[in-house]
Amino acid sequence: MSARREVAIVSYAQTSFAPHTKLNDAELVMEAVTAALERAQLPRKQIGFCVSGSSDYLTGMPFSFVGALDAVGAWPPIQESHVEMDGAWALYEAWVRLLHGDIDTALVYAFGRSSLGDLQDVLVAQLDPYYLAPLGVDPNSLAALQARALLDTGRASERDFAEVATRCKRTAGGAPLDAPYVVSPLRAHDCPPVNDGAAAIVLAAGDRARALCKRPAWIRGIDHRIEAHSLGARDLTRSSSTTLAAVEAGVHTAPIEIAELHAPYSHQELIVKEALQLGDGVRINPSGGALAANPLMVAGLARIGEAAQQILDDNARRTLGHATSGPCLQQNLVCVMEASS
Amino acid sequence: MAADDETLTAPYLLTYDYRRSCGPVIGRFLAGLRAGRIEGVRTAGGRVIVPPVEYDPDNGEPTGDFVAVSSTGTVVSWAWVVEPRPNHPLARPFAWALIKLDGADTAMLHAVDAGRPSRIKTGARVKARFAAERSGHIRDLACFELEDA
Structure with missing residues (x-):
């Protein structure tokens, strides 16, 4: 070949x-x-x-x-x-x-x-029509179940969620932990x-x-993977499909400088970051990510576009764009881009 | 010609005038609910999946025999709904929960009528509350309730 x-x-x-x-x-x-x-x-x-x-x-x-x-x-x-x-x-x-x-x-x-x-109604239609959709379980509630499962592991706290939200939304004064829950454990600042x-x-x-183009953003690897639809049949606190897509896309063959992660809910950034094994030196979501602006069907492509723009603008040599689809990070796509060598 | 303030209206009803089969696995599960029992399926690897699916989510292989599971189980994650929406199973504040029924290896999602958030936690024991009138539908399970309530 x-x-x-x-x-x-x-x-x-x-x-x-x-x-x-x-x-x-x-x-x-x-x-x-x-x-x-x-x-x-x-x-x-x-x-x-x-x-x-x-x-x-x-x-x-x-x-x-x-x-x-x-x-x-x-x-x-x-x-x-x-x-x-x-x-x-x-x-x-x-x-x-x-x-x-x-x-x-x-x-x-x-x-x-x-x-x-109302997206809380519209997105019920993405769920299976027998076990989930008839319950009317909305996307905020599904994300909250995932967030609780993550809290229960001890790998993250509500303060960690708020820190993600503060950075992405650039909230003046930070995201308050005494704000009321939308669906506990998620507060308004944790939701897109x-x-x-x-x-x-x-x-x-x-x-x-x-x-x-003077400085194209070359796609060095791109892969997407999916997990079981049934939320109770997978570990909601890990994103195994992201991990697999990252390996297939060659994320770990060289350091990533900037990563744009499609994490509509604050806790999801923590899960995706861990699944990608991104070190603390990686800049995450300088654009603000989907927590700052979440046009459905666009926010994932925008992550890849933003990550590419960092190369087009000569701000970085190797960046990553991630997109997700479905409830609780069901499906994930990873795209690695590099400037010409 | 109609006056400006006389907007003409007509009904717009979208209906599907056919019935569909839920298939041999989901159909049997829903029929079980109508009869007041909960069943899962066993995979080739020995896991019991509830609610049942036709194919093993781990490897795509067809699932096997039906297994009766308990109508009691353990909460593995939960979320408290402060303001229920009109299409939710309960009209008062409640918890969504992922519930691993005794005898099952996966969790099913449903509502728990816990009263207030301080009464539910991960690990809580719950039992199914069946609806009085049942039709072979996931809502034949009205909700779950705390076992020690």
């Missing part, structure tokens, strides 16, 4: 992640996609492959991603795909597609308007905000990446 083709992120752009946007999906995507393409100086007609991540459950209508394609332009016909997942998994598909070797560029985007419904937004990444292979 010949050596794997080199693929890099050559540009990243996002909209503001506001509590609510009045833009529709296509307008939101237009803003992110246009900015990403302009930064790469890549005309729309030269995009080899286009793939997006979003969820119909947020918009409340089927095939809502088709309308968002207006932001790219799908006539004459283009090569296009979609995943009903966070955009990080769309990026994985684009990476695989570029390995085929017949095209040199790909556009990945994600969008989510989380403000359209509701945000609308879109993000876009341009990928390019080999010499095309070098031509489009």
Whole structure:
């Protein structure tokens, strides 16, 4: 087998992640996609492959991603795909597609308007329809069960949760431990905000990446793994799928300088950090992470985009982007990026 | 033509006019609940999974025989709900809990009607409270309650 083709992120752009946007999906995507393409100086007609991540459950209508394609332009016909997942998994598909070797560029985007419904109701629909969904168990409650299990191990305290929240949310005066519980042991500062937004990444292979970008963020490894859906059948305090994906993505072959972790709840950052075996020298979530802004279906892709941007901006030589999906860190993706040697 | 303040409305009902089978494993579990018993399945490796699944989450192998488990068990994690939502099993503050039933190797998620948060902890003993009217549904288990209550 010949050596794997080199693929890099050559540009990243996002909209503001506001509590609510009045833009529709296509307008939101237009803003992110246009900015990403302009930064790469890549005309729309030269995009080899286009793939997006979003969820119909947020918009409340089927095939809502088709309308968002207006932001790219799908006539004459283009090569296009979609995943009903966070955009990080769309990026994985684009990476695989570029390995085929017949095209040199790909556009990945994600969008989510989380403000359209009550997420505590909407996200019940991601659960199995027999044992969990009929109980109406909401995402905050599921995360709280995980947080309690972590506290019970003695590996973390509520103060540790608050410290993560304070750093990510940059709360003036810190996150108070006497604040009321939303669902104990989680307080409001431990839970993600509701945000609308879109993000876009341009990928390019080999010499095309070098031509489009002064300092591409080369994807050295990317892998995603999943655990059992049933929460009672796995150890909620460990993220074994993250650990496995990290090994497969080659995280430990050299030091990571900056890691962007997709941890919507404060305790989840501690679990993911441990699963990745990141040392204390690694800067975690300088962007603020999903605790600062959590547009659903976008926040994972944004972690990879933020980690790539640190290389594009010459702030780091080796970074990591992580994305998660499903209740209590069920599925995890790890992407390792490096500047050219 | 309607006046501006006379918004026209029409009902919009989305329904699925068919019944679906829950399959040989989940279906049997739910039928068991209707009869007032809780069953799990044994994996090839000997673990008893409750609530049962058709495939072993560790290796994807089909699961095997059904095993009756107790309707009492131990709380392995819990979360206190201060303000129940309309679709929650209980209308007053309660605990979600992962409950390992006696005889099971995995935990099932359900509500515990503990009254106040100080009364529940990891390791607490709970027992199932079956609903008076049952239809073969996870809500045939109304909730769990503390064993020493």
